Amino acid sequence: MELKNLLYNGRDVIQEEFVMPKRKMQLKENVESFGERLARLRKAAGFSQRELATELGISYRMVAYYEGETEHPPTHLLPHLAKALGVSADELMGLEKTKKNGRTQDTRLWRRFSQVEKLPPPKRKQIVQILDAFLGSEKVKKTG
Numbered sequence: 655m656e657l658k659n660l661l662y663n664g665r666d667v668i669q670e671e672f673v674m675p676k677r678k679m680q681l682k683e684n685v686e687s688f689g690e691r692l693a694r695l696r697k698a699a700g701f702s703q704r705e706l707a708t709e710l711g712i713s714y715r716m717v718a719y720y721e722g723e724t725e726h727p728p729t730h731l732l733p734h735l736a737k738a739l740g741v742s743a744d745e746l747m748g749l750e751k752t753k754k755n756g757r758t759q760d761t762r763l764w765r766r767f768s769q770v771e772k773l774p775p776p777k778r779k780q781i782v783q784i785l786d787a788f789l790g791s792e793k794v795k796k797t798g
Contacts, residue, residue, distance in 0.1 A: 689721040691748055695739045696721075700763075709738045 686694070696706050696717075703721070707714040710731060720728060727747065728735075736743045744750040770781050 686748060687725065688727045688748065689724065691746065692727075692735070693721045695741055695746065695752065699739045700765075701738070706738060710734050 696703070701709070703717040704714040707717045710717075712731070716728075732743050732746060736746045739746065741752060742750065745752050770778060773781070
């Protein structure tokens with residue numbers, strides 16, 4: 655079906671041209687959108703929207719927007735998103751399947767440990783003592 659596009663000079667029709675209607679790209683059924691994939695990868699990495707936003711230096715509202723409101727991924731953030739989520743840009747874009755290593759890792763916990771590593775030695779020692787005490791009490795509960 656062709657649509658007519660009429661060009662006016664104010665009073666009269668100057669030219670009539672035929673314009674092809676725009677078509678939206680049709681997604682295959684059961685294909686995950688960018689936003690759905692981003693949300694899934696974010697959750698798998700152990701991030702809340704706020705934590706991911708902080709990691710990227712953007713507002714959490716932008717993360718929510720990327721996950722739900724837009725069909726267009728933020729190209730300027732793709733490398734940063736991929737790095738933060740521990741996936742390749744191709745995996746983030748859905749060009750490759752997300753690799754599963756067979757075990758789940760609590761990345762939130764590992765991020766905390768990397769923050770602890772940056773603390774001065776006396777503070778790190780205190781945290782290690784607290785962890786040792788906690789883990790020791792858990793051993794007693796399991797054996798008792």
